[in-house]
Amino acid sequence: MESKTFWECNKAYILTALGLGVVGFVFVGFLMIMDWGYLIQFTLHAMMGDTSGVMSAPTSELEQMVNAAFGPAYNTVAPEIIRASNERQEYIWYVFFAEIMIFVFLYVKNGRITPTITRPDDMVQVLTPFQRTVIWLNIGMIMMLVVTGFNITWSLRSEGGDIPRLLREFHELTGLAWISIWLIFTVIAAKDLKGWRKNTTFRHILPGSFKPSKRGIWFFYAAMGAGLCFSGAMIITLHPSSLTHADVIQFRRVLLYLHFGASVLIMFFILDFVYASAVSVKGYLKGLWSGEYPREYLEQVAPDVLEDLKKAGRV
Amino acid sequence: MSRMKFYCDDYRCIDCNGCVVACKEAHEIPVGVNRRRVITINEGIEGKQKSLSVACMHCSDAPCQKVCPTDCFYIRTDGIVLHDKDKCIGCGYCLYACPFGAPQFGHEGIFGVKGVMDKCTFCAGGPDETLSESEFEHYGQNRIAEGKIPMCASMCSTKALVAGDAAEVDKIYEYRTAKRGANTSLKPYGWEAYNNGK
Numbered sequence: 001m002e003s004k005t006f007w008e009c010n011k012a013y014i015l016t017a018l019g020l021g022v023v024g025f026v027f028v029g030f031l032m033i034m035d036w037g038y039l040i041q042f043t044l045h046a047m048m049g050d051t052s053g054v055m056s057a058p059t060s061e062l063e064q065m066v067n068a069a070f071g072p073a074y075n076t077v078a079p080e081i082i083r084a085s086n087e088r089q090e091y092i093w094y095v096f097f098a099e100i101m102i103f104v105f106l107y108v109k110n111g112r113i114t115p116t117i118t119r120p121d122d123m124v125q126v127l128t129p130f131q132r133t134v135i136w137l138n139i140g141m142i143m144m145l146v147v148t149g150f151n152i153t154w155s156l157r158s159e160g161g162d163i164p165r166l167l168r169e170f171h172e173l174t175g176l177a178w179i180s181i182w183l184i185f186t187v188i189a190a191k192d193l194k195g196w197r198k199n200t201t202f203r204h205i206l207p208g209s210f211k212p213s214k215r216g217i218w219f220f221y222a223a224m225g226a227g228l229c230f231s232g233a234m235i236i237t238l239h240p241s242s243l244t245h246a247d248v249i250q251f252r253r254v255l256l257y258l259h260f261g262a263s264v265l266i267m268f269f270i271l272d273f274v275y276a277s278a279v280s281v282k283g284y285l286k287g288l289w290s291g292e293y294p295r296e297y298l299e300q301v302a303p304d305v306l307e308d309l310k311k312a313g314r315v
Numbered sequence: 316m317s318r319m320k321f322y323c324d325d326y327r328c329i330d331c332n333g334c335v336v337a338c339k340e341a342h343e344i345p346v347g348v349n350r351r352r353v354i355t356i357n358e359g360i361e362g363k364q365k366s367l368s369v370a371c372m373h374c375s376d377a378p379c380q381k382v383c384p385t386d387c388f389y390i391r392t393d394g395i396v397l398h399d400k401d402k403c404i405g406c407g408y409c410l411y412a413c414p415f416g417a418p419q420f421g422h423e424g425i426f427g428v429k430g431v432m433d434k435c436t437f438c439a440g441g442p443d444e445t446l447s448e449s450e451f452e453h454y455g456q457n458r459i460a461e462g463k464i465p466m467c468a469s470m471c472s473t474k475a476l477v478a479g480d481a482a483e484v485d486k487i488y489e490y491r492t493a494k495r496g497a498n499t500s501l502k503p504y505g506w507e508a509y510n511n512g513k
């Protein structure tokens with residue numbers, strides 16, 4: 001009985017973790033040529049404050065010179081970047097295609113809920129100005145980050161030039177600004193972790209009861225965001241000069257890896273959110289802007305939100 | 316086919332940084348960007364200190380060219396690796412790929428974010444019209460078009476740094492090692508390690 005409840009309550013997390021585990025295993029085991037042993041050792045050294053990447057004392061003058069000039073173990077991380085950079089422009093489509101196909105499958109299987117609204121004037125104030133500000137800032141910045149970020153990945157199509165360069169520069173600036181939004185989500189996710197299945201602080205951003213499966217999206221969103229904010233901000237601040245090159249470059253190679261990986265993964269959760277809020281049910285975009293939703297819409301699509309508002313005495 | 320290469324003789328380099336200054340001066344390179352730098356190991360340890368001047372090595376199979384997402388690198392028939400600053404988006408991926416840390420980035424973009432990449436051109440300018448003002452502004456002098464060797468090598472006081480056709484550079488190298496004779500190893504240092512597959 002106990003275990004059944006546990007499975008039911010945490011199905012979403014377990015399935016997501018399993019799915020990511022399988023994808024990760026195939027990716028790491030079969031598609032990558034990076035030296036993972038070195039990477040793990042390097043990460044441990046970096047956490048102790050040594051980012052030089054030198055794992056063992058050099059045994060020859062040549063090795064010593066190579067370490068001093070170029071940073072060591074160039075081949076362990078770089079082949080991935082070299083190979084991936086142009087090939088991923090060709091192949092990353094397949095990852096997005098697969099991600100989209102999952103939602104197409106769900107759509108075909110589950111169809112779409114379209115609420116019938118007979119009393120369009122019976123409106124309920126759902127979102128406060130603060131909530132709308134956070135939501136729109138998040139939507140705007142994420143769209144900007146996705147477009148400007150993948151603008152870098154697919155530069156072979158744009159062939160570079162001033163506009164793609166400006167977009168890339170805006171990626172860095174928007175990324176730094178987005179850290180504040182990510183922090184809000186992370187604080188909420190951290191608070192929710194304490195209450196786990198009982199209470200959700202997410203309703204401060206989006207009202208509703210947020211069943212564990214629904215909260216899963218936001219936990220992963222916060223986690224992937226952490227990877228993106230950490231690696232992005234570090235890439236911006238840790239810029240090697242010609243003198244500090246050897247100490248910094250290996251670490252930055254790993255950071256770029258983390259950033260690209262997290263950006264592809266966060267796309268899944270962004271698509272999931274778009275699917276849940278606008279495809280699987282007919283969305284009500286106007287409400288996101290005005291904060292008001294027809295009562296019937298809430299009754300049919302989001303009764304938990306209505307319940308939540310009643311409890312708070314706002315309806 | 317010729318292949319233009321640099322060679323820095325570690326027996327001769329005295330860490331004077333003259334090549335670094337000459338390069339910056341010749342191409343009017345901004346502060347924070349060094350197309351060339353001198354690396355020293357075992358500094359102060361007698362008999363063990365060694366220095367080497369490093370810039371873009373104009374790799375025959377250049378990793379930077381492979382990684383650049385805008386494909387803005389091109390390799391001239393004489394082997395010099397150049398790039399087009401009008402295409403470059405300043406993503407920095409060439410810096411991740413280059414084993415020598417050659418690509419450089421100033422912070423002249425909006426709000427001081429990093430701008431387009433700059434690197435050693437072997438004093439061969441860039442894709443703009445040869446010896447034009449815009450070529451100088453973007454890439455610096457085009458000494459190769461004027462029939463001269465790169466500035467760094469031409470002013471190196473000990474002639475540790477040599478530049479030119481790989482076959483000619485090789486002759487200088489062979490001559491020097493032969494002349495050093497029994498006093499020093501005939502092999503370049505690191506040769507054993509190289510042969511041991513290290």
Ligand code: HEM
Pocket residue numbers: 142145146149150152153154168169171172174175176178179228229231232233235236259260263266405406407
């Ligand atoms: C949803 C959030 C984000 C997404 C989807 C995203 C996506 C991307 C993508 C796709 C790339 C190109 C990777 C490649 O092709 O190798 C990239 C690069 C980069 N991103 Fe992000 N990113 C996000 C957030 C951030 C944040 C928060 C920051 C900074 C704090 C940031 C800073 C950077 C930097 C510095 C680069 C490397 C290119 C450069 O130096 O300009 N990104 N990002």
Ligand code: SF4
Pocket residue numbers: 370371372373374377378379380396412413414415416417418434
């Ligand atoms: S920039 Fe680096 S990788 Fe490219 S040719 Fe020069 S040394 Fe080789």
Ligand code: SF4
Pocket residue numbers: 160382383384385386387398402403404405406407408409410418431432
């Ligand atoms: S910084 Fe410029 S030259 Fe270097 S990889 Fe990016 S687009 Fe290519």
